Amino acid sequence: MGKTNFGNRNMPSSKNKTRINEELRGKEFRVISPTGEMLGVLSKLAALRKAEEFGLDLVEISPNANPPVCKIIDFGKYQYEQAKKDKMQRKNQQQQQLKELRFKPGTEKHDFDFKTKHARGFLEAGNKVKASVMFRGREITHKEYGRDLLERFVKELEDVSKIDVDIKMEGRNMMVLLSPIKPQKK
Numbered sequence: 001m002g003k004t005n006f007g008n009r010n011m012p013s014s015k016n017k018t019r020i021n022e023e024l025r026g027k028e029f030r031v032i033s034p035t036g037e038m039l040g041v042l043s044k045l046a047a048l049r050k051a052e053e054f055g056l057d058l059v060e061i062s063p064n065a066n067p068p069v070c071k072i073i074d075f076g077k078y079q080y081e082q083a084k085k086d087k088m089q090r091k092n093q094q095q096q097q098l099k100e101l102r103f104k105p106g107t108e109k110h111d112f113d114f115k116t117k118h119a120r121g122f123l124e125a126g127n128k129v130k131a132s133v134m135f136r137g138r139e140i141t142h143k144e145y146g147r148d149l150l151e152r153f154v155k156e157l158e159d160v161s162k163i164d165v166d167i168k169m170e171g172r173n174m175m176v177l178l179s180p181i182k183p184q185k186k
Contacts, residue, residue: 018082019060020075021048024068032061032071041067100130103153105145107133112149116156123160123180132175146174154178 019025024044031039031047034054042050051058051072059078062069099122101115119129131153133146150167154176165177 018075018078019063020057021051024058024060024070026068028067029058029060029070030065030067031058032069034072097127098130099127100132103131103133103146103149105133105135105139105142105149107149112152116153119153119157119178120160123157123178126180128164128180129157129161129178130175131178132170132173135172135174140172143169143174150174150176 024047026044028041028043029047031042031050033039033050034056039050047058047070054072056072057075057078058070059073059075060068061071099119101119103112103115107115115131119131122129131150133149135143135146139145147167154161154163154167157178160181161178162181163176164179165175167174167176
């Protein structure tokens with residue numbers, strides 16, 4: 001076979017593993033035309049000739065199939081479409097953040113309600129919430145106040161959250177970790 005005008009592309013980098021034209025491995029390929037029509041199983045040479053007839057590249061779409069599936073398309077356009085698809089997938093992934101609220105054993109009702117309202121908003125937005133009670137000095141001798149506060153906090157938010165990490169001590173802090181029941185789409 002003579003030298004093709006589309007075979008001078010660079011070898012794929014380790015990041016881009018899509019093989020095209022002469023880089024293809026194997027003897028036979030299931031070939032799809034640019035219009036999406038199945039051309040059947042062709043030898044490597046016949047498939048490359050078909051691609052040359054169309055003036056396009058032979059791009060490996062499914063390397064793990066038996067035989068591998070190749071499509072006759074413009075490789076630059078294919079790369080652009082793949083990059084666009086990857087970007088949309090990353091955009092649609094929801095990033096879950098950890099929001100932290102701190103209480104003291106003697107937190108008053110208004111402050112507790114205010115922080116609980118914020119926690120509800122965080123959970124409804126799809127974020128995790130870590131609530132901790134900080135004990136200072138001799139307050140540590142009355143851990144039951146902190147436990148009661150966190151249990152009340154969990155009870156207030158049980159309709160929008162579930163417990164990830166149950167109430168436990170971390171040094172001089174008592175904490176609980178809540179995650180949303182189902183993250184809401186923005």
